[in-house]
Amino acid sequence: MLRGRARERAVLTALIDAARSGRSGVLVLLGEAGVGKTALLTEAVAKVPNLRVDGVEAERELPFAALHQLCAPLLDHLDKLPEPQRDALRTTFGLRDGAAPEPFFVGLAVLSLLSEAAAGTPLVCVIDDAQWLDHASAQTLAFVARRLLAESIVMIFAVRTPAPDTVHNLRSLPELRVEGLRDPDARELLASVVRWPLDERVREAILAEARGNPLALLELPGGRAGGFAVPDVKSRVEESFVHRADDLPADSRLLLLLAAADPVGDSALLWRAAAELGVGRTAADQPEVAGLLQIGVRVVFRHPLVRSAVYRSASAADRRRVHAALAVATDPRADPDRRAWHHAQATEGTDEEVAAELEASAGRAQARGGLAAAAAFRQRAAELTDDSVRRADRDLAAARATYLAGSLDEASALLNRALAGPHDELRAARIDLLRAQMAFASPSRSQEAPALLLEAARRFAPLDVTRSRDTYLEAFSGAVLVGRFAGSAGLAAVAAAAREAPRPLTGPRAADLLLDGLALLFTDGFGAGAPLVRRALADLRRGDVAAEEAIHLIYVVSHAAHAVWDDEVWQALTHRHLRLARGAGALAGMSYLLYQRLALHLHQGELAQAAALVDEVQVVSAATGNVQPDVAALAVAGWQGREAEVARLTPLVTAAVTARHEGAVLTVVHLSNAVLLNGLGRFDEALAAAGRATAYPLETGFANWALVELAEAAVRAGDREAAERALERIAARAEPSGTDWGLGAEARARALLTGSEDLYREAIDRLARCRGAFSLARAHLVYGEWLRRQDREADARTHLRTAHDMFVSFGADAFADRSRRELGATGETVRTRTAKAETRLTPQERQIARRARDGQTNAEIGAELFLSSRTVEWHLRKIFTKLGIANRRELRNAL
Template sequence: MLGEVKAPVIRLMTYFMRHFDHGGSGERWRVITLFGRDREAAKLEGLVDRIHECGDALVIRGVPGIGKSALLAVATARAQAREVTVCGVSGVQSETHLPFAGLHQLLRPMLDAADQLPARQREALLGAFGMAEAGDPAPFLVALAVLNLLGEAAARRPLLIVVDDLQWLDRPTIEVLGFVARRVRSDPIVLLMALRDGHPTSLDDSDVPELRLGGLDPAASEALLDAQSADLSVGMRWRMLSEAAGNPLALVELPLALEAETVTAEAGLLPLTARLERAFAVRLAELPPHTSGLLLVAAANDGIDLADALAGGTMVTGAEMTAETLAPAVDAGLVELHEQALRFRHPLVRSAIYQRAGHTDRLAAHAALAQVHGRDPDRRAWHRAAAIAHRDESVAAELEGVAARARQRGAIPVAVTALRRAAEVSEEPAVGAQRLLTAAELAFELGRGDQAAELLALAEPSILGGLRRARAAWLGEVLEEGRNEGPARILRLVTTAEAVEAAGDRELALNFVRAAAIRCWWTDPGWEQRQRVIALAERLTVGEDDPELLMTLATAGPVERGADVIEGLTKVRGARLDGALTRLLGVAASTVGAFDLVGDFMDASIADLRTHGRLGLLTQALSTQMWRQVFCGDWAGALLVAEEAERLARETAQPRWQSAALGMLALLAGLRGEEARGLALAVEGERALGTVAISSALAILQHARGVIALCAGRHDEAFGHLWRLFEPGDAAHHRIWQQWVISELTEAAVAAGRPEPARRAVAELEQVATQSTSPLLHLGLRHARALLADDADAEALYQAALSADLSSWPTARARLQLAHGMWLRRRRRIQEARVPLRAARDAFDVLGLLAWGEKARQELRAAGEVSDLRVPPAAELLTSQELHIARLAASGLSNREIAQQLYLSHRTVSTHLYRAFPKLGITSRAQLRDALGDTSRD
């Protein structure tokens, strides 16, 4: 029969069998399922062959029995032939609730090297495994520790990591693997992960490449079926081919089921997976009762240890179980024994055994396993929970203990699952609701808003006590932050805060006040209501320089109380505070337009948040930092920060902040003359935002679109985009953001011949300026006044604007110089015009603002002066990642310190520096600062 099979398939089978010559039913099955997979196998072999040059990651996705495991075996064989170290882990459905169980299995051979990790990473990793106390669980520090541990192992010998049935690994392990997969490109590591269709994981929306396996083509299907069952009738052969739909496992197993007369008309209506389970289950009927009982215990067990299964089987059957009891199951091809491990031939065998058993038998199996795992409180609790069909407060309490330990180890998803199950078996409804509320809060911390909303709905807040009901209301508020109900919602938040304050929970009351203040930032409810928010914040906070108070004053009263905010920020400059609180001060500074103060707080906050692995808050801090860098002229830095913020926002599931970062990247692309890319990024930013109607987020995207059009010379279009920020009732209308774009709006309006709307906007902001000390507002107004003035007043207004202190605002100064030079040239004052135009051109060249630099060159040409082409500095030859790392290295950080900051392996940092040095024309680290020039500025 092999003579009829295509040559590439024979070659692949021969190759495979050469590396698995010991035979055995499991290996024979893997060989058979490899029919028609020569192209996919060659892809995996190629990844292994290139492992010395670059790392890679790949998700292999498909339905059960499609050949995922076989392809992993091919890659393993190739790695062994190439002297590549192979380590792996396989998910087991019953182990999904054991925190970091899969990760521990994967890293066990490498844990001796954990002592070489930085202290915080080592503590986080060992704490996750329950091998040390973890004072402050930090999931991202665990992930970084894993990346470094794998990187060190790969430095000694290239490493292939093989993960099968990833969908059944515990979620903390999956998230760590996703983190690693996005960062292995510079290490000699290949990570292959096989995943079953229909099981959502955190990798679904990631950018890790996928290899999706479909069915075998008709010729390969026929060859495989004929190799298995050559004597099928024509009708039955056609039916097998039709029902199998190219699935290799189905082509092997369904004919065997036919021989046992289990393929019925009813079976033909079942999904393929169910038919395959039934095909496996038929063999159970032929097994002795004790063997069947032992298999059920093994299927219910959350491990592969043979001794545990034998002990549980003995309890269930009342007879002494030994390995010999399993001999009939081994002969039937259902399980395999390897030393002290019991493995099912295929996951569908396990599920077939478990599903076929009666309900009472399954409860008995779990009850026995609860005793077997009596010394492991987590496993004992899960089996106890699976062994009852009624409510039991003692089981609920044990599961609550599981959740507490999981939180301590940083395994928040496991804690959520444990609390949900604890609520289901709680005897008191109010206690169960409290557990669901805690689970919902933890799910929200993970960025799983959909899961948090579901848990909150199950909690039935009406049966909770007063403060717990308020906690539920607070969670509901943050889950619905995209709903913009205006003043009514703000009033409800203030009323709730007052009630919570009266009940004695000051911290929760402050949460409601902060939420109300943020909504005031989104939509102005009027000064009376904003004043009430501010008054409540002043009553609840501990002093004039309390970060919570300054944050509330800035968001609820940025104009009316902006001067107080700036004064308070000036007083607390240099104070040593927690990174989360320092971030609030940076946000307060940015909200009142004092971007020159933002860095004093955000630099410290970002460093602290990086150290503690608080990536959710770090993302938000970076989003504030990038606007400070834009407005204060560090455009190269803004690009780096925006790219990191966008990447982290995706990883931490924060779409609002991802949208803001994409808006910044769109604006930067426009300023570099990359119009098409900028517009595409703006569209992507809207897509990330989804249905969330937050005016500040939409204002960012309109700001970006306006600048893109302005740089492209489409002034009418630019005005249209920017005017939306000034138009009451528009979704992008924002009373503060419009202060920051008044110069761009006026420039577009004047060039488009539409100065009157700009005059009205300037007049309204002049009124605001009488109350506000915002540096950015006054900067923009000075520019706008000069642009709108008649010839008699313009000269004096330009001089006034240029005479102001612009040392912290180099971009604004360059734009003023360009506008002044253009005004002078149009008045035929050619010699005078060349001076500011040259200054603007040179400033834009240094800043890297190519679009505005080209506009300055065009004006100079019109003034009779030809400019040399801009020579890009060497730093612009670097990729964003290379530039980011080079800047940190120039500041004196070591590779390991840079790696900790950027959540990379130190070898990845080394690789980027190795590539950057030749581009910069240098040979040593000491030359970096000079080579980078102004781009190394903080």
């Protein structure tokens, strides 16, 4: 019976009861060592099916070690998973060879596996001492926890406080802090273990020292607890374990150290290693050993603090002895990575053979997606290397792996070590490139990235032509994103440098054409560069590029497509790249692609679909731990005409984007405000917002859209000079591109300025032939407004009614109201439209409903939206109820 834990037990019981009713739950238990988290978990899961993982500090460098421990009992369910997910888990767990699956694709596979295991009965997953999880497992389990909903799964993490930075993935999950016992409960617990007379002053000292910590109350009475100081309880409890171990015979102490050094928990392995040290089974016969360690089928310490106390108190020489014995005892075929790690821990000084073993382990770890483990292996390999050239190369490899694992500061230190090695020009160029990529990945330093990437590209030029040209393209990506914050290394400087890039050694790739086209675009103008950019995009659209390269080019390709007003290529490439990214689970690239698809939906007047993607952007952001400014929600609110939401989000997003030095995103903020204000008819304010969006002359892409907003706002506000300047910039970009979207946008702006009816009609004709339904509706609106001012009410009503109906169908309330007011001015009364049934669905429900309507299975829908099949089914039941239908077949009519 646990004392004083009614609140905590009630929370855990409610979670498990909810799972029995078909609802999943997640909880993070936070508390200091010994406060009773493990006891609470043990009691909570005693009567329900459960899987248990114990995080171990020594395992933190082994990729997916904890995840394998959790999933091993469930591998019989693998065959029920979709093939890509099944293969991802088999590769991750070393059951098959293959390319490294993306971490979040592994997460989706684990979610599906747990869901299958919980199909018949609720399942509780307990992850104790989660602060010691290896990085890959922690990332995956946190992803799974965020996606649980209707699977009858409970996931409980126990984290020791103060929590290290390694558990940042868990910080957005529901938490319950486990505090020390209240004084009456603490006294009752102490009395239950101290059955002999105890001096009252000593009793009070123990209570004060323990501060309600149950393990301390159990351990301190047998130690030296009578002093006046109040030391750290964890240290004192560990000290009590150390004292108990110190009193053991040498063989028994060595046995404890062996168990502490290897967390596998395999008793056969333990006894093999013990035999290597000449330690017999009688070493476990001491009563005190039994109080600290249980050796059965598995080796289990009484408490995690026993393991850390025994290992930390041992001498360095003894640690090396036990690691050497464990390396010999570990099967090199079944577990080569753990064997290599033990070898490394057993080595004093340098050893090339062991370093080579670690390099091989790093390769295997990276192939399974264990980036943090690969980084640790490579770092230790470098430390064991005597040859200075090879050590510098290994330091650089370790730095790159560490950067990919997300530890920028540690990667910088390793880069400095690599730089201190013997000079090698190719290594120096690779160091420059990695420094630039690390700057780009750091929001506080992203404005430095373009200049650093240019320097790396120049260094590669005489050494590796392809790498040099690809680095110039990365510099374009950096300069486009940073925009107005780039300083002297902006788009003009990148373009000028790229003009001097070495020529391809063989026939130009699509990436080479794109580089040359962008270089011309930003030096000689759109007339020179747009045709080459469009040719490169056409090559990319034909699919002549490997999937990996296509994903790598996502940012610059998507930007280039709508920079040259080519919405057909923009749609085709973003659709294909998003499918590739989803298929590979490449969430890092997926964030940007989702923004591009969202913008494409706005362009096409599909505002409900755009709103649905806001949720998916947030899901990806939470899954990757890369919290993004809420620009997606701001953009959708601007197009929908929700003034209060735009007013709320604009200062928040502006501050965040400015701090991150993302000029291109700041342009979207100003553009969204300009669209809203033009819809509301507040043209002076719209002119100011559009002016801010177009203030950086070399910006393209969304800045092109802002020029169109600027032209309309300037005409309506009576600023003819500003309108003429905007029109000149639109024409310079649209005419060389030669697309209906670009030429239609130019015709609309020119018609507004000149009042030419032919141009109004041309704008409508051209925009009707492209994907820009929102721009088409606005062309009908401004033409109708012009016709009304010409006293041609009947003609005006035709176009205003078309615009109004389109805006209502889009859900663009501000523009719908503007067109309704204009219709009223012609004498026509506009009926209020009732909302579509579909608008009663949440954004996520709309995404699921559309995919189900289009024939996708629950598993396919789940794979795209990172949900389990059971959660998709749960959502579909809600969708059918809201729409008043009975099955999938009726979705087509209901939507």
